[in-house]
Amino acid sequence: MPGATIKDIARETGLSVSTVSRALTGQGRIPEATRQRVQSVAATLGYMPNRAAQSLVGGLSSGFVGFVLTDPGYGREDSYLGEYFSSLGQGLAEAGIDLFLAAIPQGQSELSVIRNIVATRRADGLILARTSEVDPRVDFLATQGFPFVTHGRIAREDAGHDWVDTDGFAAFGQAFDMLHALGHRRFALLTIEEPMTFRLHRTEGLLSAIARKGDPAVALDVVTSPRYSHDRRRDVIRDLLARPDRPTAILALFDGLALAVLQVAEEMGIAIPRDLSVVGFDNIPSAALARPGLTTFDSDTCAAAVQSARLLVARIRNPGAPPAHVLVRPRPVLRASHGPAPG
Amino acid sequence: MPGATIKDIARETGLSVSTVSRALTGQGRIPEATRQRVQSVAATLGYMPNRAAQSLVGGLSSGFVGFVLTDPGYGREDSYLGEYFSSLGQGLAEAGIDLFLAAIPQGQSELSVIRNIVATRRADGLILARTSEVDPRVDFLATQGFPFVTHGRIAREDAGHDWVDTDGFAAFGQAFDMLHALGHRRFALLTIEEPMTFRLHRTEGLLSAIARKGDPAVALDVVTSPRYSHDRRRDVIRDLLARPDRPTAILALFDGLALAVLQVAEEMGIAIPRDLSVVGFDNIPSAALARPGLTTFDSDTCAAAVQSARLLVARIRNPGAPPAHVLVRPRPVLRASHGPAPG
DNA sequence: TCTGCATGAGCAAACGTTTGCGCAAACAGG
């Protein structure tokens, strides 16, 4: 029973393999009656086309879309990754495509893994996350003409590929406006060293909102920590909070940083939101559970994942189409970590 | 350049395709010198074997291992899923195997997706999570002789398949002993309705520890909520905490439930750990961020994932080997949500 | 009746790889 082939259908129907194939794919001139008969036999036999064979003959694809896990610790930090994959898989399943996760073996680079996938045609398309301002992966895939979608942009505005991103520019502008209206004037932006593109947009969103407001009383400190070092992160935050002219409002580039601020502030006896307002970005599950609840922006990873899937499927089906973009507007989630400026 | 085939190597070396194949796979009688030459040519040509072709001829496998996402919302709750996939992918990558995630399309059942994968040989093996006491997926794969590993056991002790699990029995016994030593006598077990196997083992671990202690003063309430309904969950907890003979210690089946207890208790003005001790299981990221920090057991998902990968690879390579099991002992993580019994 | 054309369906090649079988050459033993 496992694995009825097209030959079995041919034998059963008394037709040739070619005719059966055409009846199933709907390619050739096949009368409706024959087509019906073939399909009913195929159904009763539980026929499923062998993907490897289809892929080999080049007619059809591998039926897979790849996602490259950028490093061994991928996902240890991004706790929304589970639902992201889930949504991605769901979106692709609608098109009959499976998602495959490519890890990076010891001693190989991410780019070499991608090259490998492209060369062996192990996937019909690729999804790239964690885009940085200048991203060699994007360049490579673009020159290869291989279908891909990035989750996150690159810095070049005219990038000719499909992407899905959340609008950090808008969110950080909105956060500033809100905090300014609450009386805050001394701000800090807690950011990371790595040149990820989301850093760029969120920073520019903040700077642009400050400029737009044109309030000379507004001051901004930008402090930086490495993305993944929790210790360094805490040191940086401690230094910031220990300053005599401590900011009254901190915008963190993402929730992981904001939650660290909450913790350090608690240790230092700084009350939130009375003495300090903190705003994050992403709305990871922990943000709701922290005390006080973290004010943040929900980046709706699920929606972004589904969009990515759609874009990639469209690209695979029609490689020549003009590039498509989706910019998701994050939804503010107002919890208890922000309030009026002290004093 | 993308896609040098074995023919190119044959032409380049002046050998036949068969000889090249044998030289590369190391199967036939090939002198060392020839092998060297073939491999160097293959390297300079950037040759990568076409997986589809290998899979088709049956000699080699599909190069994929599947993980079935059991439902559309998979991972929305389990925030460690990202690092789980990451570790799994890493473990498989060592064997040159990729991980693929199969979502369940609208209107299909999980079992039908699994059947499909087995029938089309889209994967060489399968990883099953969320095992329940009686699991039709396990039965199906076992009768098919298809390689698979479960993360979590089924109830039958003599199950003849490979599994990796965390020792909830031991952990819950240990939790009881610790709380009993702190003076607690009135216990509650907060559990779920679904017959997942981990529920069974953790419950039995607790019951067995109580029986072993033989203290007649010990009382245990078992309260149940649906696994995923947050509202029902909170109702159940509220009812429990509102009782006149409220327990002084609550063991939650997993951290999600324990964190809900923390929240409800806070709303009801019950101080933790002064009035109530709470212990969870899994050590999800939010457990560290909750206030007070949640005392729990670290189930080391990463290690379990790596073990699962190893077991599955071994099974694929040697289908006839006796079944292997790995039982990971969870590590207690003592935070601030437990303490001496009140009064 | 002959030509032209549409229709329905089959033959066979092709995709890239593995592998059973066989063959020639080299070589060893008698």
Add this chain to the structure above:
DNA sequence: CCTGTTTGCGCAAACGTTTGCTCATGCAGA
């Protein structure tokens, strides 16, 4: 010199599918 064995390698089939080409049949028009 004859026989038997090893060595090194090639031929060709096979995996399941798609697709260009061909072919027989039927039918309409001249």
